Amino acid sequence: xxxxxxxxxLNARDRLAATLDSLGAHAPDAEVVVVNxxxxxxxxxLVRDHPAVDILLELSxxxxxxxxxxxxxxxxxxxxxxxxxxSCVREGWTDALRDGISDADAVTGPIHRDVAGGxxxxxxxxxxxxxxxxxxxxxxxxxxTRDALEALDGFDEYLETGAARDAAHRLAGMNRTVxxxxxxxxxxxxxxxxxxxxxxxxxxPLWGLKYRSLAYRLAKxxxxxxxVPYRIGKHAVHDALGVARDVLTGDxxxxxxxxxxxxxxxxxxRGFRDGLSARRADDPPRRNPNGISQRMDRTLARYx
Numbered sequence: 513x514x515x516x517x518x519x520x521x522l523n524a525r526d527r528l529a530a531t532l533d534s535l536g537a538h539a540p541d542a543e544v545v546v547v548n549x550x551x552x553x554x555x556x557x558l559v560r561d562h563p564a565v566d567i568l569l570e571l572s573x574x575x576x577x578x579x580x581x582x583x584x585x586x587x588x589x590x591x592x593x594x595x596x597x598x599s600c601v602r603e604g605w606t607d608a609l610r611d612g613i614s615d616a617d618a619v620t621g622p623i624h625r626d627v628a629g630g631x632x633x634x635x636x637x638x639x640x641x642x643x644x645x646x647x648x649x650x651x652x653x654x655x656x657t658r659d660a661l662e663a664l665d666g667f668d669e670y671l672e673t674g675a676a677r678d679a680a681h682r683l684a685g686m687n688r689t690v691x692x693x694x695x696x697x698x699x700x701x702x703x704x705x706x707x708x709x710x711x712x713x714x715x716x717p718l719w720g721l722k723y724r725s726l727a728y729r730l731a732k733x734x735x736x737x738x739x740v741p742y743r744i745g746k747h748a749v750h751d752a753l754g755v756a757r758d759v760l761t762g763d764x765x766x767x768x769x770x771x772x773x774x775x776x777x778x779x780x781x782r783g784f785r786d787g788l789s790a791r792r793a794d795d796p797p798r799r800n801p802n803g804i805s806q807r808m809d810r811t812l813a814r815y816x
Contacts, residue, residue, distance in 0.1 A: 596652025
């Protein structure tokens with residue numbers, strides 16, 4: 513199997529080292545492409561010296577989806593995997609990937625997260641939305657055929673979070689299949705895209721980023737349809753109740769709850785508006801006006 517692995521990274525030198533060690537051990541024949549944002553912790557030196565790395569791209573941007581797209585564009589294999597900067601592949605990962613991709617357009621697997629006393633495991637998540645069977649995947653553990661990524665035009669760089677879920681909606685809209693293999697597992701020590709996301713738009717609260725992303729991808733993929741406000745409202749009620757419990761227990765101040773609510777409303781409106789604009793800007797089934805084909809080459813340096 514001809515395999516490239518793209519690893520976006522930003523200021524995660526020590527965790528990235530463990531990820532690259534795991535790829536060297538469990539995917540020794542893969543082409544490894546590391547896309548480094550403007551890190552300030554010695555990441556570049558580590559990557560250039562690591563024997564598992566074939567290509568290092570240096571970017572000036574902090575958006576994880578810009579890094580993913582740059583890596584996809586540089587990869588040379590017919591199968592391209594995405595692995596997070598703090599996600600270590602396990603034994604059997606490559607075999608499970610090969611098995612899953614043999615009869616599907618994409619394949620994903622579980623994320624094991626270290627917690628006190630053990631670890632937790634994510635299971636497959638599927639939803640049926642407006643006739644689409646959507647299989648979600650984590651952007652830190654997924655692989656695609658080159659044909660599927662070209663049909664998607666990569667990831668939507670408007671999104672600072674949630675771009676993998678957006679891609680899952682778009683794959684479903686193309687009737688592309690996503691396989692699940694429990695043996696295609698990675699161990700993650702933190703949330704891989706948090707550093708990218710917070711740094712990219714530090715003036716927007718995380719609640720605002722979540723709902724801007726949610727409204728954008730739903731409006732972009734499904735337009736003006738009752739399922740869009742229904743799903744946004746369902747998320748909002750669930751989150752509001754959770755924050756209300758924190759207020760009652762004293763873990764959050766009422767003023768913070770009100771500020772979060774204002775951020776949710778403001779960013780939901782903005783995301784919905786921008787999603788409808790994106791829907792008009794790119795015809796179905798791709799629905800990606802901010803993908804690889806629209807980006808200029810923003811790589812500052814490349815090392816092979």
